[in-house]
Amino acid sequence: MLKIVKAADPVKIERINVCIYGPPGIGKTTLAFTADSPLLLDADRGSHRAANRKDIVQITSWSDVVSMTPQELAPYKTLVVDTAGRALDFLTADIIAENPKMGRGGALTLQGFGVLKTRFAAWLKMLNTFGKDVVLLAHMDEQRSGDDIVERLDVQGGSKGEIYKSVDAMGRIFIKGKDRLIDFSPRENAFGKNPCNLDPIPFALTETELLKFVMGTMKDRMNFHAEAQKVSTAEVSDWAVAIGDFAVAEDFNSALEDIKKAPKAIQAMAAAKARKLGLVFNKTAGIYEESHAPVS
């Protein structure tokens, strides 16, 4: 069923999903422990290496993951999945155990991959209903593209797409010279999602509240953008209706100064409508005029 609705106002953002990826041992888990009141679901058995480790649940099967109750999670504000790829391995084993036809030689069949994607997406949605921030950690997969190396999430199959869809921010940890940085911007060879225009952030493994601060900043900026979006949507909608009624050069000329100050989309819409009406802009006079050439 296709449901077509009127655009709704953006809602206030109380919680976010973040994905952080990088090579093994670079400090993903250590950074994750600097989130606000974190509980780490340790599927990778690597949390002991983090010097600043806090509360941990060791994951030995998918049932450990899905059996957590909202009451058990109540003391925490952030759930950290370490790593999403390893959690998916447990889910894979669970799917094959439930229905052996979904696997062949320990790996999922095509149909099994479909189930994996669906169940992983459902689990991410369930985590969101707990009202917690979620941090998904992932190892990095280096893939060759011509002479270049591109860095991608090391997460199996279509589940990677579910992560891209569900996260509000995605950052990559890397070492440059002597600095360890997290960068949320997409780069030529790496993916990213940067909801608040952050420059790469250098950090030390001794940080205590860095991710809490970064995620708090993201929420503040996303809510600021949501407010700006609300205002801008109303402005663009009003203009779209007005320009829809423009019929002659004078309609454009009388609104020209306001159009110049309007959002770029409105300027583009006005220009397109003028072209459609066969008007041309006289740059010398600074006004729209009837064209004497045939309209193409």
Next chain:
Amino acid sequence: MPLSVSVSNLECYRVWSEDEDLDLGWLLTRLLGKEPPTESMEAGTAFHSALEQASVGELGALAFGDYRFDFNCDCTIAIPSIRELPVQKMYDDLEVRGRVDGVWGKKVVDYKTTGQFDPDRFMESYQWRFYLDMLDCDEFQWDAFVLAEFGPPKCYEVRQFHRLVQRRYPNLQEDCARLAREYSHFISNIQQLAG
């Protein structure tokens, strides 16, 4: 006359420049518009046209011309304030032009039809970067409809719906300007070779 290129052809140039298996003929065929439209491209065009004419409500199917699209998954989309907006911007001497499917405030929406949802391809592309830059917007939303042929010719089922969002980042404008420069340089070299 300034050099002019569509966002789609700039994206073809980027893909070609990053894939050593694609030869120059592959790129020139696309830049010169000599690639005949495939059935899936025709279906995508019909789907866009059908969606452009749709209004608020619940629909089990969309139709345009001889094409029919049955929805076998749930998808909810909102009608943008502006639909099918032609845009253009100068990057030095290169005019980059395109057509966005929809705009709401500071958000651009793009409807994609595809045989398989490949988010890596969307994330890698420069189309979203150019549209955000050209319209000074902050957020880009793909509404991807996975189509499969179903029953008689020109009949499709919409099997999956995916929504993916990407956002403006600090060096977005510079990245667009760099690709535009590289393309201008490439065209200049081609013109010199052609005499």
